[in-house]
Amino acid sequence: MAHTPKDFSNILGKLKGISDNQLRQHFTLYEGYVKKLNEIEEKLAKQDKAAANYSFGEFSELKRREAVAFNGAFLHEMYFENLLSKGAPSAELKKASEAAFGSWDAFVADVKASAGSTPGWVLVTYNKVDQKLHTYILFEHHVGLAVHQEIVLALDCWEHAFMIDYGIKKADYLNAFFENVNWDVANKRLSAAKLAAVKK
C-alpha cells in the first residue's frame, strides 16, 4: 500500500524562531522521502531475488536503502508532530529525565551535546531494556538506531532543518527547538512507551 505524506501545515505561523519558509522547504523534503519509500517498495515487489548480491544487485541496492527512506519519512513525521510549543513536561517525563540524567537541565544539556555529535538525528527514547530515558544519535536516517527503543522526542539536526533561519548557528536552532516542543505529544509517547515496556 502506498504511503501518503501527512499535512503539517497546522504548525505554520505558530513556531517561535523557526520560519514558515524553513518549514515549507522541510515539508517538501519530507514528502520526497515518502515518494522514494513508495518507489522502493514498488520496485522491491518486482525484483528478481535470485539476483541478490552483496557487491551489487538491484534487489540488494533497494534493500540497502529501504530503511533510509522509511525512517526519512517517519522520523520527519515524529519531528513535525513534536513541534508546536504546547503544554509542559509532565511529572512522569521530569521524573524519568531526573532518574536518567540527574536533573532536567542535565537532560537538556545531553540532548544538545548529542546534537553537536551528529549531522543527523537525536532521538530521546524510552529504553525498554533498562526502562530509562536515553539519547541516541543517528547518521543518515537509519545508522545508529538502537533496538528496544520507543521514541519520545525526535530532533532533526540535519542542516536543512535550520540553515535558512540560522545558517551554521546550530546552537541557536537547538534553543529554538526547545522553545517549540509540543510536550503534550512527548508526554503521551512516554506513557505509551512505558506500557509497551510492561508488555515486553
Ligand SMILES: [Fe+2]
Ligand atoms: Fe529533516
